[in-house]
Amino acid sequence: MDHSKNFFQNNLRYTIRPAIEKDAKELSEVRLQIDGETEYLDREKGESYIDESGFKQIIREDTYLVNNLFLVAEVDERIVGFSRCAGSLLKRTSHKVEFGVCVLKEYWGYGIGQSLLTESLRWADLNGIKKVTLNVIETNEKAIKLYEKHGFEVEGILKNDKLHSDHKYYNTAVMGRFN
Template structure:
């Protein structure tokens, strides 16, 4: 599915959130690799589960066709600096919900890019009669958890000792959901 582009101007940074296009695929492959290496908040370490340009083109093509999927990018000064994706399910019993994921270059944290991805995703979900948006977040990512709660997400459960981080310790994953009645 697609949305209309939206422009933002925050703290001397201008950026646009828009639907991903197939010609974004090469940049998306590069930025995902970079972001995976910048934070342990992601599921992957740098280089794991690598998606190349062809893989991203296929994802974008499928997401554009599907009413249950949404693939957004954030573009600033002609380059992609983050993306979010909602993936739904074709099975009838689960077709009312989507799973949300987001990543933004670390240099651009603090410009509300993640917040604006979330707001546009919620607007899209509400408009398209998607009843539930789910996500997983590392327990140590307190800013993200506070943001999700601010936008109506509730903690639904915890996966204990779910991720092994570079410090050698295991951390919990918080499962959150927002239900639109």
């Protein structure tokens, strides 16, 4: 994806575009906030923290690696979510990428996550990616339905994969979309 794309849903205008290095500081802050807003992600707030220079490095790599894509979602020039497709340079796995997405809680319900997914899948199809994979907590039924609507299927279940703040273990669904 080489350009910005504008969306309007539920009276909200937002833009999806490739991440650039000047986004790094804001991405670091947004990721930290999102991690504290939901149990659906792998991290708790502050874990596996990525600072501005870390995000600059990721953005640089994703800009030049042919099977990586880093997108941001903006509302009024404020980053409110992002997604990544990360592939491998190894020949045996170079046909696939892993997709991840997160959106600030106050912007849930506007289709931002779906738009990030749609644009990522369009990019994958245009770039000959044969498989897109993702992991989703089994209780996130809304996300699973969205992924299935976009052609993903459950390939397996990782049992008792995540321990949440309620001290209970949860299963993770491994999903894949084949092209």
